[in-house]
Amino acid sequence: SQIKEVQFVKSSPRAKDCPKDDKPEFAIVGRSNVGKSSLINSLVRKKELALTSKKPGKTQLINHFLVNKSWYLVDLPGYGFAKAPDAAIMDWSAFTKGYFLNRETLVAVLLLIDASVPPQKIDLDCANWLGRNNIPLTFVFTKCDKVKGGKGTRPDENVRNFQELIDKNYRQQPPWIMTSSVTGFGRDELLLHMSQLRNF
Numbered sequence: 001s002q003i004k005e006v007q008f009v010k011s012s013p014r015a016k017d018c019p020k021d022d023k024p025e026f027a028i029v030g031r032s033n034v035g036k037s038s039l040i041n042s043l044v045r046k047k048e049l050a051l052t053s054k055k056p057g058k059t060q061l062i063n064h065f066l067v068n069k070s071w072y073l074v075d076l077p078g079y080g081f082a083k084a085p086d087a088a089i090m091d092w093s094a095f096t097k098g099y100f101l102n103r104e105t106l107v108a109v110l111l112l113i114d115a116s117v118p119p120q121k122i123d124l125d126c127a128n129w130l131g132r133n134n135i136p137l138t139f140v141f142t143k144c145d146k147v148k149g150g151k152g153t154r155p156d157e158n159v160r161n162f163q164e165l166i167d168k169n170y171r172q173q174p175p176w177i178m179t180s181s182v183t184g185f186g187r188d189e190l191l192l193h194m195s196q197l198r199n200f
C-alpha cells in the first residue's frame with residue numbers, strides 16, 4: 001500500500017476537465033489550515049508536492065496527482081477561508097459540488113478534520129452534505145499529536161464529539177482514521193485503508 005511514485009498530472013477548473021482514464025481516485029478536502037498539505041506530503045514522503053496546488057491561481061482548481069501509475073490523489077480547494085471574499089466561497093461550493101456529484105471514478109472523499117479543536121459547523125455541514133448525496137466518505141482527523149492534559153484525551157474527545165454530531169439520517173458512521181503529520185501516526189493505516197477501498 002506504500003506510495004513509490006507520484007506525478008503531478010493536471011489542474012482542472014471544472015469536473016469535466018479532469019483526467020478521463022478511469023483510474024480510481026481519492027479526493028482530499030478540508031478547511032483551510034486543517035493540515036492538508038502536510039498530510040499529503042507525509043503520505044508521499046515529499047516536502048513540497050502539495051505546493052503545486054498552493055501556488056497563486058492553483059488553489060481554486062482540482063489538482064490530480066497520479067500515484068504508482070495506478071490511482072489518483074486529488075487535492076481540492078480548501079473551504080472556510082477567513083479572508084476570501086464571499087464570491088470565492090460561492091464559487092468553491094458550486095464547482096466542488098459539481099466534482100463530487102459527477103466524478104464516477106471517485107472511490108471516497110477523505111474529509112480532513114482538525115482533531116485539536118472542537119467540532120466546527122462548516123465541517124459538519126460538509127460531512128452532512130456528502131452524506132445526503134451518498135458520496136463515500138472517510139473522516140481523517142489531523143493534528144492528533146496536539147494533546148492537552150495527557151495522551152489522547154483532548155483529540156479523542158473532539159473526535160468522539162464530531163462523530164456524535166453527524167446527521168445519522170443519511171448513512172452509517174463513516175470509517176475514520178486518526179493521523180499526525182508531525183509524528184507520522186496513522187499514515188500507514190490511511191494508506192492501507194485506501195488500498196482496501198481501491199480493491200473493493
Ligand code: GDP
Nearest residue numbers: 032033034035036037038142143146180181182
Ligand atoms: P492546509 O492549509 O490545510 O494545507 O494546512 P497545512 O498543511 O499548511 O498546515 C497548517 C498548519 O498546521 C501549519 O502550521 C502546520 O505546521 C500545522 N500542522 C499540519 N499538520 C499538523 C500535525 O499533524 N500536527 C501539528 N501539531 N501541526 C500540524
